Amino acid sequence: MDGNPITYFQARTNLIGSNSSPNGGSAGWTITPVFMYPTATIHYVEENAYRQLNGLDKEAAIPERSGGADYSSTAPGTTLDLTDLKTSIQLGDKIGTSKSGLKPLFSTTDKSQTNLFIDLNTHQEVKGEARPTYEDVINQSEQPVGYAYIGDDIDKGANNVISPIVWPDGHITYDKHYYILERQMPSPIKIHKTDDQDQGLKDVTFDLYRINGETETPVASGLTTNENGDLYASQAESVTQSDLSKVTTSESYDPQTGYIVQDDLAYLTPGTYRLKETTVPEGYKMTHFDFTVKAVQDMVADTSTPVPVQSFTFKNKSTYPVEYSFVSADNKKELPDEVKTLLPKDDELYVKGDIVNAHEPETKSFKAKDGVWNFKAYDANSKQVNDENLKDGKIQFVGTWTFSPYAIALNQIPTIDAKDQVLTVNDSFDPMQGVSAHDEEEGDLTEKVEVIENNVPTDENKKTTKEGSYTVTYRVSDSQGASSIKTITVVVNPVMEELNHIPYITAEDQVLTIGDPLNLFYHVSAMDDEDGDLTGSVKLVKSTVPVDENGNTIKVGAYTVIYSVSDSQGASSTKTVSVVVNPKMESINQIPIIHAKDKIVSVGDVFDVMQDVTAEDVEDGDVTGNLRVLENNVPMDDNGKMTKAGLFTITYQVTDSKGASSTKTITVTVNENTNNQPSNPEDGKNPSNDKGNSSTQRTERNSAKETKSSKGTKTSTGTYAAVFSGLASVSLAMLCGFVIVRKRQR
Known part of the structure; x- marks a missing residue:
């Protein structure tokens, strides 16, 4: 058998239906003509992808698919892993058992040749459409929209015929593939x-x-x-x-x-x-x-x-500079030149709409011969660049300084810095650890601090031995005899056995566009400190997201999905996430993002629902001021203190200036307070004193109370407190009146 694929093909097909000879000879064989229907497919592909796949740089010419070899080449029989830019062209023809029966890939210019295929159902020959010419295939009107013809690897020489391919291992295939290279138009x-x-x-x-x-x-x-x-x-x-x-x-x-x-x-x-x-x-x-x-x-x-x-x-927007000036609060007292040299500089240029924050002077106090000048404040902490605030084409800040004449200095009382402590039985306790003292005149007096009373029970190794609440009292005196006393509380808790931890669910809020598929368990997982991964145990409690029979969203709005999970000891938790379905819009307005984390507090703690909750928007920037509490089921009394242990949720919502909104739900874990004290006392101060805007706290607490009242789950204890307070006031008034009458009688 020689290397000519047609000869080999002819020999192989001539065996079909023939009588075999015992000695392998050809004498007495019946030759049965065989016809095959190979095809050639012309693909339209992106030029750069083709070059990368075939290792061709941008300047290299595109070689013929078979490399110029004759029709024995098997190269066109391989399909390249490329994406078709448009529907490919398929050419087919009947070929016989001789080389003379092979047809060229393309028709002549008169398109007299037509495609011939075999119907695989009827096994009958089917005559197709007239074959296009080569010029038709690469004509611009035939190219994919947005692309221009660059080249092709179609065989134009010895291998430009529709023919079967004989592979080195002897098997035969009938399909060839050629590629038209298209370049993306700029x-x-x-x-x-x-x-x-x-x-x-x-x-x-x-x-x-x-x-x-x-x-x-x-x-x-x-x-x-x-x-x-x-x-x-x-x-x-x-x-x-x-x-x-x-x-x-x-x-x-x-x-x-x-x-x-x-x-x-x-x-x-x-x-x-x-x-x-x-x-x-x-x-x-x-x-x-x-x-x-x-x-x-x-x-x-x-x-x-x-x-x-x-x-x-x-x-481009016009820019405006910032100018600073100082004035004296006392019109009769002129600012010294040394104060005027403290004016801050701001070389930044601003445009209308910018918010300019005033730069405070690096030095806010100046000691003159007759007294001390102190910087008080600017006429505004910040100003927006607009026509109203622009003066002579500048944003101007005017800072006021106050003057205090020297007075006879008094000896200041030293102060002791010592904090309350919370320990556990068997913890080490050193009453002097972390204690310091300072005096305005003499500086550090820590070495002069003495313990005048310590009733914390410890053993010989200075380890606590008994649970309870105890006090330690310190005293320090300066060189002029001024002294001060500070008493701290030391709470010693019993050693607690480790409790079973509540499992927790991790699930993200989803923002979809109407028509998007809803995957309820997308990125939903659950973990437990004792049992490990509980993702497989997560259950869907409720979903309010409207979807069609295919699971695709069908209505714009904000919805919730609730999950639950339980561990092997029966402890369970729930997680509520929000699903916002937005309309399909051409606008590129981004949805605002809420930053809020799950919280862990204890019964008796004061809890501010807006603490550490912020929101930002790509277009509007900081939109924390637009936040509102959508739902709050955390049990709190009138003072914002936690009243009940358990898992609760708070849902926030924020809306940007274009109406796009998002929600975020966090879980608030309220633990039993075994210490009967707030979790984070910090210097013995009520944490609520450090929250800043008390009106904001009251608003959020009222919102939380209204939410609980609307659910009808609990009768407010504030009602009983109000009645008791009223009765106590009446009794006190009657008692005072009785005492006054008695005094007058005497």
């Missing part, structure tokens, strides 16, 4: 630069970058606007795809860079870009601008429609 663009009065801004220079995630790739530099504020002078509104194809295939166009300027019009491949200003006219703030270039195929539906020129306009 889109025509115009860029216009204006000031805040919408007038063209000239002599602004830019560098152009392509953006891919966090990566910036340089595209062009030194771009400068003309007198009309245009980067490119062309006023064309569209470009024919024929002209666009010429730009795409021109030698001056580099598809790797994806940028070219022809006839005062720029062309860019689709993607996200950034213009970074390198110089701007005086009085304007240098900035950068991002924009997205659409693909041709996203703007037109066919190859005959002209491609619109995408126009981008970017605006």
